Amino acid sequence: MRTAEAEDLTARARIREAALFCFARDGFGASLRTIAQEAKVSVALITHHYGTKDNLRQVCDDHVLARYRDMKLLAVAQPSSVGDSLTDNADSSILTVYMLRSLLAAGPTAQRFFDHFLTQIETVMQASFAAGLIKESAMAPEKIRLMAADTMGGLLITFATNPPDDPRDFVDQAFTAERLLNQLELYRDGFFTDSPVFDQYIAAIKEWTHD
């Protein structure tokens, strides 16, 4: 077993890695034949190891989720390491793109990935709130959920609008300093004034509720 692959990974892991890559690059419509070619194995070996394609995808899902647990997305607690955690290697880019692909697939799996991201965000925000970074008014559960959806969704739009040819390039292209700064400023300052027109607007919505 260990003599066969002098170079790198076992074929089983190589298939998983190839599937991860192809799913991230082409979406989950990627064919088993494409994956097999990427992993340099036959199609039959994939089914031999993983049975069905759905099962292979689920294995990839679990693998990505497990890797995500170790990777810290936002290093709010240690500001100086923010750059490292985002662009350290191409692997994290594939993980991110795979997650975005899962959201684009739009189903129960999308919900699963978003819930995972949400709980991750929640703990980060708890820590940030304790550090005095977050306003108390923003800590309501619905607000946190909304803000997480907006942030993740903004990233999703960025991806869907301009998907990279190679999923390993995405984070370098998406997480520019300019983008981060604008995002932070926007979320610190807000963009609505508290003019009477705004209050009128809110009143109209509340009135609309009572119909």
Place this chain on the structure above:
Amino acid sequence: MRTAEAEDLTARARIREAALFCFARDGFGASLRTIAQEAKVSVALITHHYGTKDNLRQVCDDHVLARYRDMKLLAVAQPSSVGDSLTDNADSSILTVYMLRSLLAAGPTAQRFFDHFLTQIETVMQASFAAGLIKESAMAPEKIRLMAADTMGGLLITFATNPPDDPRDFVDQAFTAERLLNQLELYRDGFFTDSPVFDQYIAAIKEWTHD
């Protein structure tokens, strides 16, 4: 020609409407056979009228974009009509879901739809800024783009995370008053404080740029 369909639309329009519905419900993987069944015509008639499936989709794209031009998404100028413009009929729900599906498809078409949405948002924000609703610091082009991506993306996440069985139900389920209020409050107040830790965070990002 006009005697044949006593009931409703011409078959050509019925096909387009069925395609719109099926694409919105099932995504663009929806088969011509499904669309044909929905329109109560044969598959061959679809190709007879529209040639290829890609062409049918492009016709649907153009149709949706044209209808969007007439529909006002956000009635900031007239606060009292906000409820009407969002939930008036099931048609607008299909249009919205179709647009979200186009974004989920992740390609040039996604870019096209988002650009359309962006220009629409821009004019609304110009008007809102003139009315004193928007802070000047938020009117920078990159900020507007970012805010549009976040808002649209939040909606996209809401859809992808919990897609409705019938696309006509989406706006009723997604645009609740509670959600709108939270969104507005979040965008008015922001959620980051301006503590020194925050400034330190921003400084770290700027430093990261100069590597």
Place this chain on the structure above:
DNA sequence: CAACAGACTGCACGCATGTACAGCCCGTGT
């Protein structure tokens, strides 16, 4: 009345896909 145009259909072809199956190769244990 005849001819024509166009809406409309049934059928079949080629293609790509996921999956099942029979069998090969080879390191390992008895």
Place this chain on the structure above:
DNA sequence: ACACGGGCTGTACATGCGTGCAGTCTGTTG
């Protein structure tokens, strides 16, 4: 020495897809 089990492959099959084609029906035109 020999059987065995698992990694690994080639082939074949059923299915669903988009598309092309021959042909029918019907209202309109000369």
